[in-house]
Amino acid sequence: MVRQDGRHVRIDLGYNGRAFYGSQRQAQVRTVQQELEAVLRQVTRDSDARLAFAGRTDRGVHAVGQVASGTVRWPGELERLRFALDRLTEQDLTVYRVTDVDPAFHARFSARSREYRYRIFVSNHAPVLLQGLVWWIRPPLDIDRLQDAGSRLIGDRDFRSFAGAGAGSGSSELTTRRHLDIAEWSSWAATLEGSGDVYEFRVRANAFLPHMVRNLVGAQIEVGTGRQSPAFVDDLMSARDRRQAPKAAPPDGLTLWAVEYDET
Structure with a gap:
């Protein structure tokens, strides 16, 4: 319910997730929502200030396109x-x-789509300057096989096999069906590190299940390294069982990139 004693605002923000225990408010740990709300209350002198976030990010996940909304008491320039x-x-x-x-x-309910990007550092040596921002994997990693795997994710599908704990097993198709319109890989030289390559997975959907992007990346890496064929993705999709999928990719490489709205 929207408060009537202020102005309704959209806040666009970004964060490095390494020191946060996720985006959503939690007891006795540092989170993005708690920190931003605390500062908002301090600045506006409004103890009731609350914010809604467009996307929930886990501990260690970053954002450059997070959106929050709420009603604030602020008569001056924004x-x-x-x-x-x-x-x-x-x-x-x-x-x-x-x-x-x-x-x-509403930052969450008005969103038309959300885009995430996941970055992997492919090299025989660990990253130094990219530490905490990428998943380090030793070569080889075949981008053509990754592209093939990613293309099999496009469309309106049941992503039950890629849901987080508690969101897959026993869930109905109604709650685990999502529409992906972008699932693509690209790569470039990791000039900041002096050697190696960065592989990036770009994915956009109307919404995501908990841990879904990290689970999608984990499955595709099985294909990119040659441990599984591209058809492995189809098999997981058909299984509709999270227990059949490999371990999720670590949070370090994941960034909430953008949230799209029809209009604001």
């Missing part, structure tokens, strides 16, 4: 509010924009 929020948060959390939106806008 750039001043953005500056104050950005100044008072730690350096691993930044506020890009604060804008007025319609009271019906």
Whole structure:
């Protein structure tokens, strides 16, 4: 329910997830929502300030396209509010924009799609400057096989085999069906590290199940390394059983890249 005693705003933010226990509010640990809400209450002197987030990210997962919404008591220019929020948060959390939106806008429920990107550092040596931002895998990793695997994920499908704990087994197709319209791989030289390559998986869907992107990456890496054929992805999709899928990729390489809306 939207409060009537303020202005409804959209907050665009990003964060490095290494020191956060996820995006959502939790007791006795540092989270993105708790930190941003605490600073918002301090700046606006409104103890009731609450925010809704577009996407839930787990511990160690990053974001450059997270969106929050809520009603704030702030009579001045929103750039001043953005500056104050950005100044008072730690350096691993930044506020890009604060804008007025319609009271019906909700960061989560108004979203049309969400895009994640997962990055892998492929090299015989561990990353130094990319540490905590990538999953390190020793070569070989075949990008053509990865592309083949990714193409099998496109469409309106039941992703039960790629759901997180508690969201797959025993769930109905209604709750585990999602529509993916982008699932593609690219690669480039890791010039920042001096050698090696960065492989990136870009995926966009109307919504995601818990741990779904990391589970999708974990399955595709089995194909890219040659341990499984591309048809492995089809088999997992048909099985509709998380127990048949391999271990999830680690959180380090995952970033919430963008959230799209029809209008704000």
